[in-house]
Amino acid sequence: MLNLHRQYLREEFDKQGNITNFEFQVPDSFNFAYDVVDLLGREEPGRRAMFWCNEAGEKTEFTFADFSQKSDQCAAWFQSLGIRKGDRVMLILKRHYQFWFTILALHKIGAVAIPATNQLLTKDLLYRLRAADISTVVCTPDGDVSNYVEQAIGEYGQPVRKIMVRQAKPGWLLMEDGMAQSGPFVRPDGADAPANSDMMLLYFTSGTTGMPKMVCHDFTYPIGHLPTAKYWHKVDPDGLHLTVAETGWAKSVWGKLYGQWMMEAGIYVFDYDRFSASVLLRKIQDDHITTFCAPPTIYRFLIKEDLTRYDLSGLQHCTIAGEALNPEVYERFLRATGLQLKEGYGQTEMTLAVVTNYWMATKPGSMGRPSPAYKVVLLDENGKPVPPGQSGEICIRVGEQKIPGMFTGYHKDPALTGQVWHDGYYHTGDLAWQDEEGYFWFVGRFDDIIKSSGYRIGPFEVESVLMEHPAVLECAITGEPDPVRGQLVKATVVLARGYEPTEELKAELQNYVKTHTAPYKYPRILVFVPELPKTISGKIRRVEIRQSGRQNGSGDSGGNGNGKSGCIDNSDADGRPMAGQ
16 A cells, blocks of 8 residues: 555544644655556556446446556547647546546546536536536437437537547447557647646536536645545545445546546446335445445434344445435434444535544534635635534635635636625535534535435526426525425425416426426425515525525425415335435
8 A cells, every 4th residue: 555645645643533733745746647647557556446236237347457558548639630739528427436537537638527416407417518618428328318419409509519428329439449549649748738727517506596606626635635535434445335326426436436536546436327225225235335424314214224234344434425414314323333423524616624423423414624725714704713502614724825625716707706605705505503512514505406315406597497498487486494305405386377386287397397407406395475575675585585484384294385375295106226326
């Protein structure tokens, strides 16, 4: 073992194991693909980097030497296609191992990787093509996503390379063929070589006041995830770490790439479409998973199983993030396994900011304390720190020196960047309070983001689709508490003249959303009202809608939400996967 991480972290611990001094060591030129994967491929070629399996029973292991070689082949082929530094490449690859070949290849070239979920439809894809000036799409053959890509490119009207993995399709290049025929990879140098400050990753993340934002990360971003893997996940270099995440979400690189490989640990990838708690537990048992991370939704399903049927003794450490943790889930998992769930909080814009690291005492329901990587404060509406016990916005104090892991801004939107990053702070838009021992407790979001089954859903996106339907005059999307998913998407709708509130129309509106944007965004609860509550300035009061829903029993109880017309909750009727991250 090389103890590679020591090149990038300066740290000291006290006798109790608590960290006392911490500092990132960022070289003038850092490239994760060269300085981590290629280095490990040379120095420890036989070290396991990944155990991959799928629902069909296929299994394969990859070493760091394998990923070094495969990413070279992929990068050489991309170069032959004309992909260069700064080019934008969208990756829609689910949990296929080709994702790792591809993203490493793009890092080597200096091109920008744009991971995306396979649940995006034509409208979602077209927006992304235009917003990010995407020149290449690398796509899974599964489902209809490649058809949606073709439709979006047709409307886009600009040339876009189409690359398919695993299966040939007319009009698409097949990655496996291209890699097999590629010449030697030539590492870019001079002005063509990627620099620390260049854009490496671009993620689309949902908001409530507009279409998805474009979050940019530079080439120092992977270093920021060393604390994720070392202090939080507590990965075992000779074990296997499983983070439940599809590669279209930022959580994937949190738990399936950067920090874990910088710690020289193997990652476990289960390539599945439909989540099954019993299947996942069997995988954990049979494939000897040692560390595990998942959103609360997954744990809610796991504790409903008879855990005594599984040998989970190989699990050493478990973590949880993605939405607020119900203490009951914590207690039930602890009783069944003897393992404490260590919660953490972060955003697509940064890495873990608040965390219960492995050496810390756990307070069920608390996110933990500020990470040593960040200076975290809670500020009131006037930008002043709040005392313990009082809620304030989670903010990150930033200085002149770039913090590895922090985003560089929102692409093409300096105004939006300035709204959240000003006066020496990055403003997360999330509320929390801090107890006397320094632990943070999540309150909610300023911008009304909905977190349902691990998915982050922006109300504006769903509202925009609903407003396309002729029956909808006005609408508001909010989240309703749910014991399984965390929140359900709820639509409160004012009908246009000539339409009557019927169960048939509710189903039609729900299906309209399901077929005109990613299906996980559709409103499982839909309520008709004569008018929406608004402020004097005309803004919709979503907080009042949420309060009204709780008072009238909408959500699990099947209450009507307005005393007139009932709500619909088609929970899991389509058998779709539960976890978005």
